[in-house]
Amino acid sequence: MADALNAFPDVNIVPDEVVGFAQTIIHKPSVTGGEGILGRFLGHALEGFGLRVELQEVTTGRHNVLAVLPGDDPALSLLFHAHMDTVPFVAMVNPLSARIQDDHIWGRGSVDQKGGLAAAVMALAAIARSGVRLRSSLGLALVVDEEAEHRGSMALVERGLQARQAVVTEPSGLRLVVGCKGTLPFQIRVRGKKAHGCRPWLGVNAIHQALRVMQALEDVEYPEYVVPGYGKVRGSLNLGVIEGGLAYNIVPDECSLWFDRRTVPGEAQETVLEGIQAILDRLAEDGNPPVESFLSVARPDWNWAPIRRRGLWPAVTPADAPLRELVARHHLAVIGQPVETYFTDGYNEMDFLINDLGIPTVQYGPGDSRLCHTDEERLSVPQLLDATRVYVRLALAAAA
Ligand SMILES: [Zn+2]
Incomplete structure (x- = not known):
C-alpha cells in the first residue's frame, strides 16, 4: 500500500509551530461558559490558514467554530471534532502557563483537550498550505460546553451536520477508541x-x-x-x-x-x-x-x-467502519507499532456523532486521559506531534 504522505511530499508539519499553537490556545482560558475569546481566536486562525469558517451561535456569546477545507466535492469525507471548553482551574498552579517541562506542556486543558484540538487544526493547516488538491472536503467542528450540558454538540445535531466519518480528538493516549459508555x-x-x-x-x-x-x-x-x-x-x-x-x-x-x-x-x-x-x-x-x-x-x-x-448515551463505532482500519494503518506508519483498540469507560461526544448524526466515529487523540481534570494536567509533546502526523495522513487518505 502506498504511503499517502509520500504521495504528497509537500505536506509537512513544523514541530515548533504545532507546539507553539498548542501553547497559545492553552494560554487562553476557556472554562465552560467562557469559550468566547478562544472561539474567536480559533475562527480567525483557521481563516488565516485558508479554511472556510463559520461561527454557529450556541448561546449568547458562545459559538461553535465550524471550518471546512474545501475539495472538489463539498461533502466532508472526514470531520475532526474537538471541544474548546475546559473544567475550572481548581487547585492547579499556573493553569495557563503552558510551560514545557520534561517534554510535556503543562496547563488546564492541555490534555482535555487542547492538544487534540491543536493537532487537528495544525494537520488541516499543513494540508491547506501544501496546496494539495482534495477530491472531497475536510471538516473541523470545535464545540462549546462539552464539560457541562453538551449544548455545542447538540447544536451540531440540530444543524444536521454530515460527514462520511469522524474522529473525536479527545485524549486516548493514541489508542483507537471504538466506543464509549x-x-x-x-x-x-x-x-x-x-x-x-x-x-x-x-x-x-x-x-x-x-x-x-x-x-x-x-x-x-x-x-x-x-x-x-x-x-x-x-x-x-x-x-x-x-x-x-x-x-x-x-x-x-x-x-x-x-x-x-x-x-x-x-x-x-x-x-x-x-x-x-x-x-x-x-x-x-x-x-x-x-x-x-x-x-x-x-x-x-x-x-x-x-x-x-436526552441524556448521554453509550456509543460504539460500527464494526465495519473503514475508519478503524484507516487509523490502524496510519498509526502503524507513524508510530511503528500496532495501535491498541480500546473502549472507554468514560463518556465522550462520539455519542452525538454516531447515535444522532449517523456518522461512523472513532476517538483518537494525544494525551493521557487519566490526567484530565487533575492538578497535574500535562500533555506529552511527542504524542501531540504524532497525533498531528497521523491526522494529516488520515485526512489525505480520506480526501486526496
Ligand atoms: Zn474532554
Whole structure:
C-alpha cells in the first residue's frame, strides 16, 4: 500500500509551530461558559490558514467554530471534532502557563483537550498550505460546553451536520477508541417522617430508608456488552453523594442519594430509569415501613431541560467502519507499532456523532486521559506531534 504522505511530499508539519499553537490556545482560558475569546481566536486562525469558517451561535456569546477545507466535492469525507471548553482551574498552579517541562506542556486543558484540538487544526493547516488538491472536503467542528450540558454538540445535531466519518480528538493516549459508555446521573429523594430522636418509633428515618434503596440498587446485575474487536464491557453504578439529616437527636425526614449510572451499548436511558423505578415501586409496596421516594435525572450542573431529557448515551463505532482500519494503518506508519483498540469507560461526544448524526466515529487523540481534570494536567509533546502526523495522513487518505 502506498504511503499517502509520500504521495504528497509537500505536506509537512513544523514541530515548533504545532507546539507553539498548542501553547497559545492553552494560554487562553476557556472554562465552560467562557469559550468566547478562544472561539474567536480559533475562527480567525483557521481563516488565516485558508479554511472556510463559520461561527454557529450556541448561546449568547458562545459559538461553535465550524471550518471546512474545501475539495472538489463539498461533502466532508472526514470531520475532526474537538471541544474548546475546559473544567475550572481548581487547585492547579499556573493553569495557563503552558510551560514545557520534561517534554510535556503543562496547563488546564492541555490534555482535555487542547492538544487534540491543536493537532487537528495544525494537520488541516499543513494540508491547506501544501496546496494539495482534495477530491472531497475536510471538516473541523470545535464545540462549546462539552464539560457541562453538551449544548455545542447538540447544536451540531440540530444543524444536521454530515460527514462520511469522524474522529473525536479527545485524549486516548493514541489508542483507537471504538466506543464509549453512556452516563445517566440520577437523584433519588427519600422521604421519612420527623420525630424527636428519643422516640424514633414515632417517625420514619429517611436515612435508614435510603440505605434500603442503596442496598436494593447494589444487588442489581449490570448488563454486559461485547464490543467488536475489543471484548466485554459492563455497566456500573456509583453512589457519589448522600445528603440528609439535621442533628443527632432528630429523626431525619429527608435523604437524597446522587448516583452515576454508566451504561453500555444496548441500554437506553428510558429502560434504565424504568428498571430503577420498578425497584423503588417494590420497596414502596412491600417495605416495612414502605419507602417513599422520588426518582429524577439530575446532575448539579444540569439546568437545561433538553440534556436531562436526552441524556448521554453509550456509543460504539460500527464494526465495519473503514475508519478503524484507516487509523490502524496510519498509526502503524507513524508510530511503528500496532495501535491498541480500546473502549472507554468514560463518556465522550462520539455519542452525538454516531447515535444522532449517523456518522461512523472513532476517538483518537494525544494525551493521557487519566490526567484530565487533575492538578497535574500535562500533555506529552511527542504524542501531540504524532497525533498531528497521523491526522494529516488520515485526512489525505480520506480526501486526496
Ligand atoms: Zn474532554
